[in-house]
Each structure stands twice: as structure tokens, then as C-alpha cells.
Amino acid sequence: MIEFSFIPLFTWLVSLLAVPAILLCRKKPDVREGVTFLAAFLKLGMVFMMLPLIRDGKILHFRFGEILPGIPIEFRVDGLGMLFALVASSLWILTTLYSVGYMRGLKEHDQTRFFACFAISLSATIGVAFAGNLLTLYIFYEILSLSTYPLVTHHGDKEARTGGRTYLSHLLGTSVAFVLPAMIYCYWKSGTDINFTEGAFLDGKIGSSDGLIVLLAFTLGFAKSGLMPFHSWLPNAMVAPTPVSALLHAVAVVKVGVFCILRIFTGVFGTDFLQKLNVGTVITYIAAFTIIVSSLIALTQDNLKRRLAFSTIGQLAYIVLGVSFLSSNGVTGSVMHIAMHAFGKITLFFCAGAIFVASGKKYISQMVGLGKQMPITMIAFLIGSLSIIGLPPFGGAWSKWYLFLGALDANQTAMVIVLVISSLLNIAYLLPIPVNALFRSPPQKDGKGSDAGIKEAPLACLIPLCITALAGLLFFLFPGLGFELAQLITK
Numbered sequence: 001m002i003e004f005s006f007i008p009l010f011t012w013l014v015s016l017l018a019v020p021a022i023l024l025c026r027k028k029p030d031v032r033e034g035v036t037f038l039a040a041f042l043k044l045g046m047v048f049m050m051l052p053l054i055r056d057g058k059i060l061h062f063r064f065g066e067i068l069p070g071i072p073i074e075f076r077v078d079g080l081g082m083l084f085a086l087v088a089s090s091l092w093i094l095t096t097l098y099s100v101g102y103m104r105g106l107k108e109h110d111q112t113r114f115f116a117c118f119a120i121s122l123s124a125t126i127g128v129a130f131a132g133n134l135l136t137l138y139i140f141y142e143i144l145s146l147s148t149y150p151l152v153t154h155h156g157d158k159e160a161r162t163g164g165r166t167y168l169s170h171l172l173g174t175s176v177a178f179v180l181p182a183m184i185y186c187y188w189k190s191g192t193d194i195n196f197t198e199g200a201f202l203d204g205k206i207g208s209s210d211g212l213i214v215l216l217a218f219t220l221g222f223a224k225s226g227l228m229p230f231h232s233w234l235p236n237a238m239v240a241p242t243p244v245s246a247l248l249h250a251v252a253v254v255k256v257g258v259f260c261i262l263r264i265f266t267g268v269f270g271t272d273f274l275q276k277l278n279v280g281t282v283i284t285y286i287a288a289f290t291i292i293v294s295s296l297i298a299l300t301q302d303n304l305k306r307r308l309a310f311s312t313i314g315q316l317a318y319i320v321l322g323v324s325f326l327s328s329n330g331v332t333g334s335v336m337h338i339a340m341h342a343f344g345k346i347t348l349f350f351c352a353g354a355i356f357v358a359s360g361k362k363y364i365s366q367m368v369g370l371g372k373q374m375p376i377t378m379i380a381f382l383i384g385s386l387s388i389i390g391l392p393p394f395g396g397a398w399s400k401w402y403l404f405l406g407a408l409d410a411n412q413t414a415m416v417i418v419l420v421i422s423s424l425l426n427i428a429y430l431l432p433i434p435v436n437a438l439f440r441s442p443p444q445k446d447g448k449g450s451d452a453g454i455k456e457a458p459l460a461c462l463i464p465l466c467i468t469a470l471a472g473l474l475f476f477l478f479p480g481l482g483f484e485l486a487q488l489i490t491k
Contacts (some may be wrong), residue, residue: 003053005060008075008130011046012083015039015092016123016400026112029104036096036115042137043122044089047082054082055238055484063131068187073139074132076196079488083335084129084259087342088252092122094464095346102353102462114154120147125252128259134183134194134290137260141222144256145171151244152237163236170233171223178221182214187266200358211391212279219283219320220247220266224257226313227320228290235309242353245305246346254312255338258319262334266489273328280324285446287321287420290314295425302363304352307429308345314422315341315388321415322403330406335486336479337399339385343471344396347384348430350465351377354457364433369442371434373454376462380469382434387472396474398482434456 018039025032050060054077063074077085098360099118103111124147127140145168154165187194189205206214234254237245265271274280291314298310322334354377356362359370371378383394390400400423402430407415456462475482 002058002061003058005050005053005062005077007046007050007060008060008077009064011043011050011089012075012123012126012130014046015040015119015126016017018119022116022119022256023112029111030300032112032115033096033100036119037093040089040093040096040120040122043126044093047085047089050077051082051086052454054488056077057488063132067139069136071133071135071187071194073136074128074195075127075136076132077130078148078196079485080259080262080335081129081131083482083485084255085126085338087255087339088122088125088129090229091342091346092118093157093466094467095246097460098246098350098353098464101458101462102243102357104458104460109155117147117150121151121252125256128256132196133262134186134196137263138179138183141179141224141256141260142172142175144252145175145224148171148244154244166236167233168399172232174221174223174230177331178217180221182217182221185214194268196267200266200268200273202268202270202273208277208279211274211277215264215269215274215279216285218268219261220287222257222264224253225261225320226254226257226290226294227286228293228313231294231313233291233309235306236314237309242305242349245308246349246353250466254316255342258316258334258338261320262323264332265323265326266331270402271323272329275326279335280326282325284321284412284415287317287324288415290317291321291422292420292425295422295429298429301429302364303366304364304433305349307364308348309353311348311388311426311429312345314426315345318399318403318419318422321418322406325410325412325415327406327409329402329409331489332486333399333402333404333406335489336402336482337396339482340395340399340475341470343468343475344384344387344394347380347468347472348388350461350468351381351384354461354465357461358457359428359454368436368440370454371438373443374456375438376456377465378434380465382431382438383469383472385430385434386431387475390423393476394472395479396472397476398479 018035021035022032060077063072066072121144124140124144128137131137149164149168152167153160190202220230226234294310294313298307301307301310319334319337322330358374361367387394387396390396404419
């Protein structure tokens, strides 16, 4: 049942309207950050207002203006959009709190610009989550790329500018080269109807060869997903401050990429039609290749943020892999992994930033024995790692379980093996970090541990990483909401 509502519009607007207030409070940092927190809590509150309606099977929509004949800017909130909005809006609050501790702890410059761009990026993320048609999705996807560029280049040095150019050129280049032509083709073939309705608007309107080309164009063109070969922007973007890395990997950017691919599979083609076209296998093998290769590269990285970046590339490919199985269990695993990975990975990035704030260390080889001085941070890192790996009793176990079931449903025995191997690689590149920090002694220097004098990061950094680590456990114990929203998509 589709129901008109202003709430999706207000949810999108609230962080956008906060931007002028943030800019006006440049010389009053406490007020500036108070405005940010107020906007974040209002956004989350509005999302929760819609949640009971979505759980009852309703779809909320709002539309205004026409960009093309018959195609307005349209918001449409369903189960998939609701799950993504819940993840993004809740993590915005925690990331804001963490950013305050991080930015003040390091006395970073241009903090006002940082928080303003952060707010714009959250509006763009919600715009993608609630997009009611393909054009609306594309517009907010591009706005997100532009609004996060100043965040990636925040430090302003040569390394930041180089990383920023790679970031923007890859994301804009792939979307213009692949997504835009594919969208125009869909507009033509569907008779100008590109709305995400209950059915998929390309169902029955194209053949196998055209379907494969369009599907590949969308999948590779939404390069925020980090699929190889268009993945290099992601590790290069690690020059950004750690709160930005957390935004990129958990709250917004990369999740927007895989979200868009999920929308294409379910809202443009539909899994039933893709099964008839028999084109999903190509995407399956691209995702499997990305999972294994990125995990192997992660093993070689000593820089903690770069290791986590390559981990993210592999973990995002899980989401694409699941939906490519074209089965209910596969899609369920993909949808649940959006939330499970978001909270697990943001925990790891929060910990990486806390380590840098407290000790200045950014290389894994420097962190041996660091758990003696920073036990809370390293225990949280251990919990986040176990959730990413997918071991019970942590949330990642549920999404991995449904991905395994999806592979079996699709008779993809090779993909079951891929999932097992990748989980072992997850263990190899993640677990040694907290284990060496917590259970090995730090190197000695002049008769004293070289980490003498190091203590935990400021409380504003510690509280968010403790909350997100705890969430990893709660997701295992109470997976019902994620499963319920995923089921709304697979009906």
C-alpha cells in the first residue's frame, strides 16, 4: 500500500537546513556541534517515525517537480530504503560525537567546513536511500561524490589532493561513462517509466544480451561499491581524517554504491526476470574475484587504514555476491550485511582513529603490545573484527549464514568455497592486530616499553567505538528487525 507523506522530505531536508547554521557558528564550535547533533537526532527521530508504517507493509512517497517528462524528483520509502536510512542516521550521531573528539584532539583546521560537508553528505545519502526513481537516485549519487570531495582532501597537502583527484575522477568518470548511458537506455526501453514500483520496470522489455550489458554498466558504473577493477579510489581516499574514512566505509559512500546495485537488481530488473535472462553469473564471478583478491592484498598492508580499506572492498563484494545469486536467501544476506558490516567496520575505523589520536601510530607493526595502554580500544577492535569475520555471537554471523544459504539455493558450490576461503582470509588479516596488541609485550626501549605514557583516546572517541562494538553483539542476539526489513524486499 502506497501512502503520501511529507516525512521523507523532512528527513532529507533536516541535515541540509543545518548547513547554514553550522557555517554561521564558525567562531562558536560548541554551538556549531550542538546544531550538528540536533540535526542528527531529528533525522533519526523522523526515520523512526516512519519505521512502524514500513513494518506494516506500507510504502511512503513524496514527489515534486519534473526534470524530464513524467519523471519528478520522487522519494519512496520501502524496506530496503528504511534499513539503509536507519544505519546512516544512527551512525551519523556516533560519527559526529567521534569527530568532535578526533578533530579537537588533533586540533584540526577547517572544522566548520568539515561538519558542513558532513551534513550535506548525509542529506545526499538519505536522498539515495529514499529515491523513488532511477533519475533521483543518480542525482543524489553524484551530489554525494561532490560533497565528500572536500572531506577526502581535508588536510590540503599534496597526498590529500592526489587522493582527492583519484577519488573524484573514478567516481564521476564511471558514473558518467556507464551509469548515465544505461539510465538513458532504460528511459527509452521502458517508455519513460523509470520508477521503482512493486515490480521491476525493465521486466520483459529487453533480451539477454542487452540485459547483460545494462546490468554490467550499472554494476561497474556505481563504483562507490568498490568492485574491481574500479576500486583504487578507496584505498587512495584513506588520506582523509579517520572520521571521514568511517563515513566513506560505513555511513555513506561505499554503502551507497552497493545500495544502488541492490536497487538495480530488485527495482530495475527484478530477480525473477534476471533468472530468465540468465545473466547474474557474470556479476557473481566479478564479486568473487574482488573478494579473494582484495583479501590477499589486505594481508600485505602494514598501514592500518589501508588494510581496512581493502577489507571493505572485499566485504562490499559480499553484498553484490549475495544479490547476484538471485535467491531470497541471497538477497536477505546482502541486505543484512549492509547493517552488519556498517557497525563492524565503523568500529574498526573508530579504533584506528583513537590509536592515532592517542599514540600517533598508524602502522600495524607499531601496535604490538599497545593493548596494555589502550585495552578498551583494542578489545573493541577485537569485537569489530570478530563481527566482520562472521563468528557467533556477533552480528556478521547472520549475514554470512544467509549468504551461504543463498549460494546453496543457487547451486553455486564454488561460491560456498569462496565464502569459506574469504572468511579464513578475514581471520588472517584482522585477528593478529588485536591479538598482538593485547597478548604480546611491547618492544623495549632503554629498559622501558616504547609505549610508556600512552593512554586511551579522549572520551568522545571512546564512547562511540564502545557503542558500535556492543551493537555487533546485539545484532546477533536481536536480528529480527534487519531480517524483517529484508523480507519486505524479497516478497
